[in-house]
Amino acid sequence: MTQFVLAVVLGLLFALGTFLVLRKDLVRVVWGLTIMSQTANVYLVTMGGLTGGVPIISGHGGQGTEVTDPLVQALVLTAIVIGFGTTAFALGLSYRVYQTNETIDLTEVRG
């Protein structure tokens, strides 16, 4: 079933994200975070069931064909934008780390 394949794919993506977060190159850490948040978004959409049509209804009232879960889509839409905010912030922070420490090797910028 689709769900099973998706579960394996999401697991793999998350593992790759984790692996990147554990690197000492700060840019790679940011990549890892990006992959993780993408994975989480796909996961949420998957939870909606992936059945039914586009959640756009024509006409009045809730009749017509069965549509897919609109709530998860609304949540993910917010999550995508927030993920963008955090990625941008992480990049700004990386730049600042480089300015202050003149390196982005995390083993050298211990707090």
Added chain:
Amino acid sequence: MQPTAGIILAVVALPFLGAAAVPLLYRVIGERTAYFAAAVAAACFALIATQFGAEGAISVRWIPALDVSLSLYVDGLALLIGFLASGVGVLIFTYSGGYMHNEPGKPRYYATLLAFMGAMLGIAFAADLIALFVFWELTSVASFILIGHYRDESGQYAARKSMFVTVSGGLFMLIGFLLLHWVALDVASVESAFRLAGEGSMLASADAMQTALREQGLLVPVLLLIGIGAAAKSAQVPLHIWLPDAMEAPTPVSAFLHSATMVKAGVYLVGRMRPLLVTDEWVLLFALLGLVTMTITAMLAVTASDIKELLAYSTASHLGLIVAGYGIASSADAHIGLLGAETGAFHVLNHALFKATLFLVAGIIAHEAGTRAIEELGGLSDDLPLTAGITVVAALGMAGVPPFNGFYSKEFLFDATYELAAHDGGLWWLLPVVAVFGSIFTFLYSIRFLMLFFGEKPEELGHVHEPPWSMRGPPLLLAVGAGIVGLGGITATAGFHLPIEEFVGRIVESSLPAGEEAHFSYHIPTTLSPPVLMSGVTVAVGAVAYPFYDGIRDGLRAVRDLGPLRPNWYYNGATALMDTNEIGPQIHNGLLRTYALWFLGGTSALALAGYVAATVSIPTFSGLTVTIPLGIVLVVAIIGAAAVTGAPSHVAGVLTLSILGFMVAIFYILADAPDLALTQLVIETLVLVIFLLVIDKLPAFYGGSKRWMLVRDGAASLAVGTTVMVTVLLSTARTPGVPSYLDHSLKSFFIERAPPPPEHGSFIIDSGGGHNIVNVILVDFRAFDTLGEISVVAMAALSIVTLIAMQQRGEI
């Protein structure tokens, strides 16, 4: 008279608003922020003054749907603490304007001090146990920041210690509050089980509460728990150890937090809870605790070698006196309880007046003479005549010499202990004895402090300059206040009563059982009564012993330095493990990977343990069929992600990362989510641009890792990935249940409600007005999500501006 809701709310809110304005204001007006803060305090003081004589609760509906309201209470005791916090606040801020000149971190200092003042006013006026607790802990946090102001090692130790002691004390108190709440739920006359004061509150039905507490066997636990909270805050033995260390803070902070206000929170709680909990157990606990503290810390004050240390121990000692006063009561004779409450209430006022004065004097000495060591100081009156005059009034008040203010409240204590002993006999006779014994040491160290100004001036001291008026004015005003209270006793003897008596009477009534009235009056004794005799003994023995001060001090020091007798010995022993540099760096090694590993590994372990505990089984799926487009998208996504991991350069990594991003967008199209796909495409493009912009400025660092590290990280990543896989399998196989407030699932709720219903036009309240359900959810049903999302982006933008632009200007 009923209090005015708006005014009391403004009093609590103003300092916080002021604190929020300080960082910006400091950029404009610089050091004059001190006078802005003083103005805020003065405004609070004026607002509180308009409520003088008011009594009662006000309640502001906060979240009506959940029956949550913010309730505040005004009475004599609340007004006293309010006046102290704002009035002493005005003087402290003014004084800081002179004292903090040339000191670091002023915006933080003023903002924290203002926030502290707000929290203290909150404690004073809170009518609700939860609000009281929140404000209570806020003062601990403010104190932590202010003690650690100079950020040196000893300051950090002191800040940690005070935080540790007062916050954990607060947690004990919280448990006590929760027990009270639990008992109050069963008391019919208590309408709101968290309400402490006002109509339908615990205090309003104190007798019923007390009976219920006793029946459930919770009276003693509640007493002890609240006692621990109060003792930690008010530095009672053996929890007094944080107060002398807290003197690391700038002197105005010591005068404000650690003598006049914050440490009064504990005694305030005792005074406030008194009508509710006063029983024989109460007397035993608090009368003993107070008197023991008063005596031991007075002896410790004699051993002090630093003027602020002397004042710190002395503060603990006087707080002990107040606690002892509030502690004394008798179920048989209401007069004894009245005397006890009078001691506590009057000494809160007197102590704030003379001790804040003395701290400010200590600040002047340290600032102008450049030393705080008692041995190195003497004969300062020639150079600082005004300060010497101020000190005479304050120190003699502290010593309890008539007709200065401290004398009267000490008389009340002597009277209360004597009456209790005379009434109950037996071991209670120890109380007056201990009270006199402790007071002798109080007399000794007070005179020692006073003698800094007299006698011979050490050669090396040189000429000591007078401080600016901003530093002389505040202690002068406080000393005049103390002097007026002292004069009040003389005029009362002559038959003319000052309004202070009326005011103190109101404070006393706050701590008396409901319905009892206090006709408070104090005067110079004209007949020889037992308490007068006790005062006489104190002063006489003190005067005789003073010439042997150095010998007494050395003897006490020898006892003090015996390790196992010192609470600090236990504290340092218990915290040594955490404080040393052995364990900390192991856990906090400063490497991001360590934190990430613990976080991800911990979350995975918890999730898996949860599945095991709930004995869920992985659902079976037959076949691995995927539509061809989806299969292609997923395979490309994984290849993209793998390529990111192995990318040879930053640019290559960013480009492959966007392959993954665009694949996700296509996945959204396939999953019937056109809005997501559009958003993802836009965002992905933006992210790519930003990545390229930033990477251009960063070095082409490419960290090669050792093989064993790759293997280890790979294993950890696989474990995390497996957990994710299991979670996805488990959660997608289930459908959410129907919420109890709906008759169908959330999904069908939105599908039905999103479009405009046929019977209404295109605009209604309980439905949306669009055909794209996702859009309707975002703008109609869950508009706050959208607001939050915009806020996050705004915050990210602001943070980046702060991080980068401010650094380029050299500001942080």
